[in-house]
Amino acid sequence: MSEHEFKIVFTGPMGAGKTTAIAAISDEAPVSTDVINTDHDAHDKALTTAGLDYGRIAIDENTGVRLYGTPGQLRFRFMWEILGTNAAGVIVLVDAAQADALVQLDAFVDAFGAGRRMPIVIGVGRSGEAGAHPLDAFVQRLESRGLTLPTFGVDVRRRDDVLLLIDTLLCLLEMADPTRMNA
Ligand SMILES: Nc1nc2c(ncn2[C@@H]2O[C@H](COP(=O)(O)OP(=O)(O)OP(=O)(O)O)[C@@H](O)[C@H]2O)c(=O)[nH]1
Ligand SMILES: [Mg+2]
Structure with a gap:
């Protein structure tokens, strides 16, 4: 374990890429609790997370991040709270x-305290695709609610994109408590 060990939670709706993102950056083979998806109304993909995802990444010799992914399905909502306990921040x-x-953005941001309880960083996937909401729509949605949260367009399959989200969250944590990371 590193001198500074952070717990970060990846959350968001079904199919947003929480499991994929953790697998993209974890140093160790991630723990996954994916099962066959029977909820094809919500999302048409083969597997869905029923419990949690877990991985870990060493940022440097002093800093490690434990990565937890929530299930996206509303019926597993109780897991959001369990996994959010003692989290340093949320993606x-x-x-x-x-x-x-x-609407999903609002719901997940609110479920984790809308940035007032802990820092939140937003990763928006597929915003460049035809027919998709543009990235600006997410920023404006948050601003219309008085929220300024760092928001990035990402492809969760790309390690660098996921690392950008983690690095931004670590920066926010350092700003909030500079002694924590440089002690
Ligand atoms: N083509 C394409 N596929 C993407 C992109 N981003 C994510 N995906 C795919 O979308 C899927 C996301 O699935 P998961 O990682 O299981 O999503 P999840 O958020 O863990 O979903 P639940 O556990 O069901 O809540 C994966 O198959 C990714 O490869 C993208 O930008 N383009
Ligand atoms: Mg998943």
């Missing part, structure tokens, strides 16, 4: 190609 992933992506 909310949304899929811009989903029609209800803006």
Whole structure:
């Protein structure tokens, strides 16, 4: 374990890419609890997370991040709270190609305290695709609610994109408590 060990939670709706993002950056083979998806109304993909995802990444010799992914399905909502306990920060992933992506953004941001309880960074996937909500729509949605949260267009399959989200969250944590990371 590193001198500074952070717990970060990846959350967001079904299919936004929480499991994919953790697998993209974890140093160790991630723990996954994916099962066959029977909820094809919500999302048409083969597997869905029923419990949690877990991985870990060493940022440098003093800093490690434990990565937890929540299930996206509403019926597993109780897991959001369990996994959010003692988290240093949250990454909310949304899929811009989903029609209800803006409503989903509100729901997940609110479930984790809208940035007032702990820092939140937003990763928006597929925002460049035809018919998808543009990245600006997410920023404006948050601003219309008085929220200024760092928001990035990402492809969660790309390690560098996921690392950008983590690095931004670590910066926010350092700003909030500079002694914590440089002690
Ligand atoms: N083509 C394309 N596929 C993407 C992109 N981003 C994510 N995906 C795919 O979308 C899927 C996301 O699935 P998961 O990682 O299981 O999503 P999840 O958020 O863990 O979903 P639940 O556990 O069901 O809540 C994966 O198959 C990714 O490869 C993208 O930008 N383009
Ligand atoms: Mg998953």
